[in-house]
Amino acid sequence: MKLAIKLAFRNLIGAGLRTWLNVIVLSFSFVIIIWMKGVITGWDHQAKIDMTNWQIGEGQYWHENYDPYDPFTLNDSHAPVPEILREEVRQDSMTPLLISQGTIYPQGRLQSIMIKGLDPHQKIFHLPSHKLDTTISDAIPAIIGSGMAKNLQLGISDRVMIQWRDTEGTFDASEICITDIFSVNVPAVDQGQIYIPLNELRSMLNLEDEATILTYNNVRTDRSDVTGWIHKSKEELTSSVDELIKVKTAGTSVLYAVLILLAMLAIFDTQVLSIFKRQKEIGTYIALGYTRREVVGLFTVEGTMHAVFAALLSAAYGIPFLTWQAKNGWTMPMDTSEFGMAIAQTLYPVYSAGLVAGTVLIIMTVTAIVSYWPSRKIAGMNPTEALRGRIQ
Amino acid sequence: MENSSIIKIENLVKKFPMGKGEFTALSGIGLTLSQGEFAGLIGPSGSGKTTLLNIIGSLDVPTSGLVKVLGQSISELNAKESARLRKENLGFIFQSYNLLAVHTVYENVEFPLLLLGLSSGERKKMVMDALEWVGLTDKIRSKPPQLSGGECQRVAVARAMVKKPSIVLADEPTANLDAANSHNILKTMEELNRELKTSFLFATHDEKVINYLHRKIFLLDGRIDKDEVVSN
Incomplete structure (x- = not known):
């Protein structure tokens, strides 16, 4: 094996440009696959961090009737904060959110929205809730996301009519004043959402002390359902991201397969050409004391060594490139706010040792198989014909 | 090895499939070669010289008959054993040099x-010795495409001789060389034969080579026609 490696090294170096063309193509596969996988992992990280910071904290209690996909459940999805959780609310490690359906009329147009009552002093979400801690004599202070503001053409200090229905079923209306517009990568926090002070919404709905969702930021393993409230762990709440990442990973795997296929095609071609062109050399190896199986081994090692060289070349230019990307991120050329998923405009790739080792291992294995496949032909060659360079 | 005979052939037959029938390349060959001989298989194209050389070199096997090289029966060797025989005891020189380009x-x-798995120090000494025999110590970094035909064949001789094998099999070694280069090569091989007691067996129809041989084995249509020893 040591000798095969030594000879394969000499042969590849001696082959010059032919070797380097294959190595360059293969090294692109290494770097692009690691980079793309890194982007997806980075996206997964970013999406979960953003969801934690802006939407779900470290976990939530949902009112038992609450179904985020069925707005009709909202009328019955509220109850007083349970006694057992009140201490956490008092200590600011838990914050209540009351949710109701409503309608606003920007520039006379009708727009259905979710009205979310948020404690202006909460410390759990990155939402600028302190901007709700203001008194406006003839309007309700409200904050909205930049995507919503853009869609509705609303700016800070703009006023807009809001209509809602209280628990008795009575429609009521007032005016809100936009006190702040925040930028966020989580669409569920932005699109169609208006945040107003919690107590204001409670009084609008006649639901004193009630909430729809309770979000906490202290990690405890002993949490479970409370009467009337269902506990949702962070893992459950981010499972949609995991599903999305799984789908995206499956989609990009096709691209990886194409990249590897192109590189492998180059290696396969080289191997076939080598065996075709190097008949005399194969005969000489046998005459000098190699068995045919050892020559097959030599050619397989030679093919596989392309992947070793490619890994080294990839390290030479890939490490600086991937490090630069991890630091500066990849800014997507189109606006991501309308993608409908938690995705930042700039994604920061995250590379793990497993990702790099896995990619290298897969490419090495596939290269070894592709190198071995055409080399098996050597095992059936007649050495005397090979010595004369006769095509077999 | 009995009586220092290194090659012993008895009633060798070699047939190749041809179309629906067979072509007999060698028929009833009997031959014994002793240690240190400088012999040649002489004959026109198609007389079976190369086929016989390939069988002696364990690159091919006889259809029937006995071929013993250094006491080992070629027909009975498996792939590993015949590779070991070539690796340890045989040197090859080819018409078109067959150098690794x-x-x-x-x-x-x-x-x-x-x-052979020798250490780097041993290898270096032996390679330099071999290159000195053929007068190519100044070309160690050159690659075959940068050398003349004569130089390439000298490299091939050095490669065949470097491990000091018992037998060197040379198939038309001068066919691609001019007269001057042919004489140089043959002189070198003759000297090595004398100094190292290495046996040389040529396959040739080149007069220049024939003149150097100490034993001439004439082949005709796959049979030994004449076997004569030339007195020095």
Whole structure:
């Protein structure tokens, strides 16, 4: 094996440009696959961090009737904060959110929205809730996301009519004043959402002390359902991201397969050409004391060594490139706010040792198989014909 | 090995399939070669010289008959054993040199020693000795495409001789060389035969080579026509 490696090294170096063309193509596969996988992992990280910071904290209690996909459940999805959780609310490690359906009329147009009552002093979400801690004599202070503001053409200090229905079923209306517009990568926090002070919404709905969702930021393993409230762990709440990442990973795997296929095609071609062109050399190896199986081994090692060289070349230019990307991120050329998923405009790739080792291992294995496949032909060659360079 | 005979052939027959029938390349060959001989298989094209040389070199097997090289029966060797025989005891020189084009002169000559698993120090000494025999110490970094035909064949001789094998099999070694280069090569081989007691067996129809041979075995249509020893 040591000798095969030594000879394969000499042969590849001696082959010059032919070797380097294959190595360059293969090294692109290494770097692009690691980079793309890194982007997806980075996206997964970013999406979960953003969801934690802006939407779900470290976990939530949902009112038992609450179904985020069925707005009709909202009328019955509220109850007083349970006694057992009140201490956490008092200590600011838990914050209540009351949710109701409503309608606003920007520039006379009708727009259905979710009205979310948020404690202006909460410390759990990155939402600028302190901007709700203001008194406006003839309007309700409200904050909205930049995507919503853009869609509705609303700016800070703009006023807009809001209509809602209280628990008795009575429609009521007032005016809100936009006190702040925040930028966020989580669409569920932005699109169609208006945040107003919690107590204001409670009084609008006649639901004193009630909430729809309770979000906490202290990690405890002993949490479970409370009467009337269902506990949702962070893992459950981010499972949609995991599903999305799984789908995206499956989609990009096709691209990886194409990249590897192109590189492998180059290696396969080289191997076939080598065996075709190097008949005399194969005969000489046998005459000098190699068995045919050892020559097959030599050619397989030679093919596989392309992947070793490619890994080294990839390290030479890939490490600086991937490090630069991890630091500066990849800014997507189109606006991501309308993608409908938690995705930042700039994604920061995250590379793990497993990702790099896995990619290298897969490419090495596939290269070894592709190198071995055409080399098996050597095992059936007649050495005397090979010595004369006769095509077999 | 009885009576220092290194090659013993009895009633050798070699047939090749041809179309629906067979072509007999060698028929009833009987031959014994002793240690240190400088002999040649002489005959026109198609007389079976190369086929016989290939069988002696364990690159091919007889259809029937006995071929013993250094006491080992070629027909009974498996792939590993015949590779070991070639690796340890046989040297080959080919008409078209068969050098490894991407390797340097040094690496080409070193190759048989790598197969023997010798240390780097031993290899270096033996390669330099071999290159000195053929007068190519100044070309160690050159690659075959940078050398003349004569130089290439000298590298091939050095490669065949570097491990000091018992037998060197040379198939038309001068066919691609001019008269001056042919004489140089043959002189070198004759000297090595004398100094190292290595046996040489040529396959040739080149007069220049025939003149150097100490034993001439004439082949005709796959049979030994004449076997004569030339007195020095």
